[in-house]
Amino acid sequence: MSSTSLPKDQPCGHRRWTANACKSAKWRRRWWRAAAPRRPSSLADLIEIETAKAGLDVLMQRTQEKRTSRNHGVAYMLLNVARHWVKADDRTIQTLTLFCKNLAPKKDGMTRKNKERLRQFDDPRQLNMLLDLPETMMREACATAEPTVLEARVAQLAIAVEILLMAPLRIGNIAALEIGRTLFLNGTKSGHIVIAGTEVKNDYDIEFPLPQVTLRMIDTYLKRFHPLLAPAGSTMLFPSLDGGHKRSTVLSHQLQQCIGRRCGIKMHAHLFRHLAGKIYLEAFPGAYGVIKILLGHKNIDTTIRTYCGTEHAAVYRRYDEFLEARRGVGRQKTPIAHNGRRVR
Known part of the structure; x- marks a missing residue:
């Protein structure tokens, strides 16, 4: 498959042609130019290590070496093709898995x-x-x-x-x-x-x-x-x-x-998974261990990073209730008269 087989910069069907679409077509052509020396003509050719690496390098150039979910998705797609369609050898699977790991975007909690x-x-x-x-x-x-x-x-x-x-x-x-x-x-x-x-x-x-x-x-x-x-x-x-x-x-x-x-x-x-974490943690603030098991997280750090903050309002309410109950404990309240003076 060569770059000449790529879609031309023309409108097609119901899709509105925009500047972003032109840009996408340009980068698709760059992908295939990078893979052109090996001339992939089948799925088996596409998931060869050098071909896949060349294409992923083009995507990384497009995002200025930033790890994005889109680039990671492409790498994951190549891995699935290798695993389920081509039935590639272990070395190819392991290398593509490593590509996926290296391209995975850093997650800082819930979006x-x-x-x-x-x-x-x-x-x-x-x-x-x-x-x-x-x-x-x-x-x-x-x-x-x-x-x-x-x-x-x-x-x-x-x-x-x-x-x-x-x-x-x-x-x-x-x-x-x-x-x-x-x-x-x-x-x-x-x-x-x-x-x-x-x-x-x-x-x-x-x-x-x-x-x-x-x-x-x-x-x-x-x-x-x-x-x-x-x-x-x-x-x-x-x-x-x-x-x-x-x-x-x-x-x-x-x-x-x-x-x-x-x-x-x-x-x-x-969002049902996030809702489960939210409503349980609002009822039981800090119960991250329960949410870890409920959602099947491998590491509790994932649970804390994702759901820490969803229960803040409940924590503040509980603290206010505690403080109100604590006020006056250990000291006798002195009644105050209508004129504002304490009654002796």
């Missing part, structure tokens, strides 16, 4: 945008609206005696919100839940989400027990609505038409649209 979105829940009415949403949606879906695919989709999103609230996993793990493999149910009596460490970000095995209210909702969904959405024999909790599971990006987008439309809340799927 400003996520902090702003969490402030929506300083209003208890907003929080209560979200907490009640799964039951409200499921009741709405069940109101029809003969449900259609439309009601089934409402019920499906109700289940997704309920699980994200009760078991704040990453959306990729939620979307891939499979009955009998990662989701184990014993009717409405007991149920667990069990995910092997090889399927999660931090390589830690995860096991979430599900409460009775969640189990009842899942039972209703599986009996009344799941058959309307899933091909025959599908064991995926969130099935797609091809028999696999719904893509995490699709499910995340549907959740974002649903919550925004019904609650007026700007919320993406990953």
